[in-house]
Amino acid sequence: MAAQTTLRAPQLAGYTEELARAEADIANLQSKLQRRPGDQEMRVRLAYRLFHLASLTGNMEQFEAVEAAVRRDLREFGPKEDLCLLKANLDFRFHRLAEVKRDLEMAPLLAGRFEGRVLLADLDFQEGRYEDARLKLEQLIKENPTWDNIARLAHWKCKLGDVAEANHLYEQAEEDLTAKQMRSYAWLELQRGALAFQHGRYLEARMHYRRAEDAYPGHWHTDEHFAELLAAEGRFEEAEALFHKIIARTPKPELQQALGELYLVTGRPFEAQSWFDSALATYLESVRRGEVHYFHHLADFYADAQLEPPEAVRWARKDIEMRSNFSTQTAMAWALYLNGELAEALEYIGLALSSGVQDARIFSAAAKLFEAAGQSGESYTQAAWRINPKHHNFHMHH
Amino acid sequence: MADHNDPNAVNHIFSDIDYSPADLYDLFGWPTAESKKVVFALTFASAPAAGVLDTDLLYRLLVTSHPRVGWPEAEEISLDSVLRYFDAVKDKYLGELTTAEIRVTVKTPGSVLVKFIGFPCGNFSAEVDANKVVDIPTPDGQSIQAFIGGRDDAFFNDLTGFFRSINYAPQFYHVPHTMTEARELPIPKTLLELEGNDLFNYRPDMPEWGFSQPDGTVPKLDLPPGPWTWSGDKFKKDADGNFRFVYDGRDCRAGQNCNAIILEMPHSFITPATAENRLVNAWGESWVLKAAHKVESIPDDPSWLQHPWKVVREKELDDELRKYKLVDTDGQPFADAALSEREDDRQLGANNFWLGPHFIKRLAHLGWGFGPSISALGLQTSFDHNNSPVSVYKTYDLVATAFPRIAKTLFQKLNMPDSSWNPKGLPIPLRRPFEIFIPNVCAVDMDTNGTWPFGRRLEDQVATRFLAMFLDMDAELNGKPYHVDLLGDQALWDSAPIVPKTPPNPLKNDKEFLDQFPYLAAPWPENW
Numbered sequence: 001m002a003a004q005t006t007l008r009a010p011q012l013a014g015y016t017e018e019l020a021r022a023e024a025d026i027a028n029l030q031s032k033l034q035r036r037p038g039d040q041e042m043r044v045r046l047a048y049r050l051f052h053l054a055s056l057t058g059n060m061e062q063f064e065a066v067e068a069a070v071r072r073d074l075r076e077f078g079p080k081e082d083l084c085l086l087k088a089n090l091d092f093r094f095h096r097l098a099e100v101k102r103d104l105e106m107a108p109l110l111a112g113r114f115e116g117r118v119l120l121a122d123l124d125f126q127e128g129r130y131e132d133a134r135l136k137l138e139q140l141i142k143e144n145p146t147w148d149n150i151a152r153l154a155h156w157k158c159k160l161g162d163v164a165e166a167n168h169l170y171e172q173a174e175e176d177l178t179a180k181q182m183r184s185y186a187w188l189e190l191q192r193g194a195l196a197f198q199h200g201r202y203l204e205a206r207m208h209y210r211r212a213e214d215a216y217p218g219h220w221h222t223d224e225h226f227a228e229l230l231a232a233e234g235r236f237e238e239a240e241a242l243f244h245k246i247i248a249r250t251p252k253p254e255l256q257q258a259l260g261e262l263y264l265v266t267g268r269p270f271e272a273q274s275w276f277d278s279a280l281a282t283y284l285e286s287v288r289r290g291e292v293h294y295f296h297h298l299a300d301f302y303a304d305a306q307l308e309p310p311e312a313v314r315w316a317r318k319d320i321e322m323r324s325n326f327s328t329q330t331a332m333a334w335a336l337y338l339n340g341e342l343a344e345a346l347e348y349i350g351l352a353l354s355s356g357v358q359d360a361r362i363f364s365a366a367a368k369l370f371e372a373a374g375q376s377g378e379s380y381t382q383a384a385w386r387i388n389p390k391h392h393n394f395h396m397h398h
Numbered sequence: 399m400a401d402h403n404d405p406n407a408v409n410h411i412f413s414d415i416d417y418s419p420a421d422l423y424d425l426f427g428w429p430t431a432e433s434k435k436v437v438f439a440l441t442f443a444s445a446p447a448a449g450v451l452d453t454d455l456l457y458r459l460l461v462t463s464h465p466r467v468g469w470p471e472a473e474e475i476s477l478d479s480v481l482r483y484f485d486a487v488k489d490k491y492l493g494e495l496t497t498a499e500i501r502v503t504v505k506t507p508g509s510v511l512v513k514f515i516g517f518p519c520g521n522f523s524a525e526v527d528a529n530k531v532v533d534i535p536t537p538d539g540q541s542i543q544a545f546i547g548g549r550d551d552a553f554f555n556d557l558t559g560f561f562r563s564i565n566y567a568p569q570f571y572h573v574p575h576t577m578t579e580a581r582e583l584p585i586p587k588t589l590l591e592l593e594g595n596d597l598f599n600y601r602p603d604m605p606e607w608g609f610s611q612p613d614g615t616v617p618k619l620d621l622p623p624g625p626w627t628w629s630g631d632k633f634k635k636d637a638d639g640n641f642r643f644v645y646d647g648r649d650c651r652a653g654q655n656c657n658a659i660i661l662e663m664p665h666s667f668i669t670p671a672t673a674e675n676r677l678v679n680a681w682g683e684s685w686v687l688k689a690a691h692k693v694e695s696i697p698d699d700p701s702w703l704q705h706p707w708k709v710v711r712e713k714e715l716d717d718e719l720r721k722y723k724l725v726d727t728d729g730q731p732f733a734d735a736a737l738s739e740r741e742d743d744r745q746l747g748a749n750n751f752w753l754g755p756h757f758i759k760r761l762a763h764l765g766w767g768f769g770p771s772i773s774a775l776g777l778q779t780s781f782d783h784n785n786s787p788v789s790v791y792k793t794y795d796l797v798a799t800a801f802p803r804i805a806k807t808l809f810q811k812l813n814m815p816d817s818s819w820n821p822k823g824l825p826i827p828l829r830r831p832f833e834i835f836i837p838n839v840c841a842v843d844m845d846t847n848g849t850w851p852f853g854r855r856l857e858d859q860v861a862t863r864f865l866a867m868f869l870d871m872d873a874e875l876n877g878k879p880y881h882v883d884l885l886g887d888q889a890l891w892d893s894a895p896i897v898p899k900t901p902p903n904p905l906k907n908d909k910e911f912l913d914q915f916p917y918l919a920a921p922w923p924e925n926w
Contacts, residue, residue, distance in 0.1 A: 044572075077620070081574040081577055082574035082575065085576060113576040113578075114576070115576050174689060177688065177689035178686040178687060178688055178723050179454035179686060179687040179688070179691075180418075180454065180686060182692060185689035185692075211693055215689065215693045
């Protein structure tokens with residue numbers, strides 16, 4: 001019969017529980033595959049579960065295991081659509097955009113599938129074809145308004161200036177998610193928080209980050225956002241402690257670079273150096289393995305963390321050869337400027353601005369370049385302040 | 399600056415579709431206690447386990463009672479008439495009809511809150527333990543029996559045979575989720591194997607092909623490259639001249655459990671006018687809590703918990719439902735699998751009148767498969783297939799073109815095997831397919847014994863009865879009119895030129911049903 005109950009927030013399962021479940025699923029699949037090693041469906045499922053696990057941890061070795069599994073399955077079973085799609089997602093994640101196109105072509109009909117078209121829209125955005133990306137996303141949403149595509153369109157709006165619409169779309173995407181998708185919900189909250197952060201609204205950013213943490217407790221990715229926010233707020237000791245904690249769990253080089261930069265900001269270059277060394281070693285090791293996804297970080301590293309303009313130009317150029325968009329163009333412009341190549345720098349910043357991007361840091365960089373060239377950068381300075389009056393505060397290279 | 403946005407990094411893309419407690423299986427309903435009470439049993443996937451309920455789920459059983467009024471134009475067999483019927487159903491369900499509701503939310507995996515909303519005696523609630531038979535007193539002094547928890551799945555059918563009959567590739571082949579065109583392959587649907595249909599015909603070297611195994615796996619093959627068509631012109635026959643049945647009659651749900659909401663309610667609790675309102679219609683819905691509200695941890699509305707008899711305002715109810723997302727609906731068996739093609743956006747419940755025109759086209763498409771199969775067995779079919787000697791793959795864009803083929807199937811009265819369905823011998827009209835499937839409700843006639851289509855009793859073999867719609871109910875066999883259980887008659891198959899000699903689906907459940915509440919058998923042991 002009816003009874004009075006205690007009203008309190010239930011403890012939600014989060015990162016630790018999902019990690020354990022993913023590992024158990026993988027162990028279960030591997031055990032079944034020992035009995036039936038040739039079972040295609042189970043092998044494909046295993047590859048997807050490995051991808052899921054690696055996405056959770058961000059661990060490069062685990063991503064390598066996914067890659068090995070996908071390659072093995074492709075060799076054995078041929079270019080099955082689900083395998084090609086997984087490989088395309090993996091390649092996209094690691095900036096291998098030419099590979100993504102090849103993956104989509106491997107299975108002849110994949111590029112025309114809904115999931116294939118989503119990746120083509122992502123490619124358009126990464127390669128600077130913004131209008132094509134928007135039209136594709138709008139069409140996909142018209143056909144099937146999935147939360148992830150709505151979030152993609154939100155990102156588009158956020159970068160190209162319609163912040164209110166971006167926020168509205170993120171909310172709409174959240175509305176589509178159920179209690180069975182709390183990790184995705186937390187991710188959307190982080191996007192909303194980051195959107196607020198990029199506009200200097202730290203309280204709002206914190207509120208969203210907290211919701212992300214409440215929705216999906218214990219994820220290092222949420223902590224990463226908190227650490228950045230703390231540093232931007234000038235709460236350096238708390239930020240430092242949190243960065244240390246995250247790095248202990250997930251020794252990603254971009255986090256090590258961020259911690260080094262935090263030490264620089266707080267006037268401790270000696271302590272910064274060891275983190276920079278460690279980050280750089282990992283970036284370069286990745287490059288030695290033939291990976292390309294740290295090119296952007298290397299350009300930033302040599303431009304901001306450890307000033308070596310020629311190296312910054314070198315890596316920015318490699319990055320832009322793969323994907324020319326307002327982000328890589330700005331990095332290129334900034335590196336060239338630092339390297340004293342102002343004319344070419346102006347060309348690249350012009351390209352970035354012509355995209356219509358609305359970003360305080362890009363506008364701030366543009367103002368500096370125009371002023372260096374003897375032109376007025378005032379309008380960009382003002383625009384940068386309008387968008388984010390705190391854009392000079394600490395930020396991470398995500 | 400952030401230069402990527404990659405939701406797929408957190409999205410599962412689609413590799414794993416979890417076994418979901420929102421997946422509704424069946425809705426059973428029949429009168430009891432000399433027609434003074436009615437039982438409804440809504441069954442759904444037993445996740446996380448049989449007897450353990452998911453706290454993110456909300457289930458609704460919507461109930462309405464009204465007089466038995468036949469469609470006045472039922473004798474006019476025309477497309478206009480059936481379309482007017484769909485319109486009338488729409489007006490009824492969107493307009494005049496008042497629906498009461500039993501809403502179940504899961505408090506803990508072992509206890510649930512049951513809310514009774516919109517019944518004549520007022521709104522009230524009860525918190526009950528899962529897996530126990532409980533009596534819930536009503537404000538007007540009556541009593542409702544309830545059981546919410548794990549049971550043996552009461553559905554028994556040869557699901558693999560059904561999938562083979564509609565050439566449903568994912569049951570037999572590794573089909574990536576992206577390949578939406580490789581689900582029902584463009585091969586004639588059929589009850590008898592087609593000569594040269596190498597994609598789906600039985601393989602002696604793989605007798606378990608497409609059947610779920612005890613470890614949860616299903617033996618499948620690689621889908622060969624297309625085109626996945628069939629260019630033959632006859633049914634397959636063996637050296638003895640026998641057809642090969644696509645069914646083998648096994649119970650694919652044997653040994654498997656479900657979770658269930660089972661309620662036995664006085665008819666007078668549902669309507670004060672029990673003498674006039676002889677029909678009790680019901681349908682089930684599953685809803686999943688939205689993520690945003692999971693974070694807020696929605697405390698229960700204290701009014702429900704502290705004042706169980708309190709009448710709450712509509713707004714409060716809507717506020718609760720707005721926190722959930724509708725996932726699945728269930729009314730009639732096969733309304734989804736056979737007629738709505740399991741599309742997510744066709745989860746309309748009773749409001750499936752929007753699908754009326756689609757229903758006609760789909761039924762005609764099925765008719766071209768099943769009709770010639772029935773004729774080949776020497777039986778009469780209700781479907782007009784122009785004496786086609788073999789099943790045909792045909793789809794329709796226009797309802798007007800499909801209708802003449804399927805008119806008789808839609809309008810014919812479905813004969814019952816004997817008079818046990820109508821114990822009082824009342825002048826109750828036999829039901830017609832268009833009335834059965836639109837609206838998508840379990841319509842219990844309180845003056846019958848509630849056997850399908852006058853409700854749905856646990857022992858009804860509805861999968862076989864569904865196929866019987868394609869039999870010509872004006873025809874006779876051995877001097878007796880065709881009826882809904884004809885295809886379940888072993889004697890028919892014994893004399894038919896077919897192997898295996900079995901009715902398409904098992905004749906009874908793998909576990910005996912109980913003769914008292916909660917009627918569904920206790921669950922099988924689960925070792926996870």
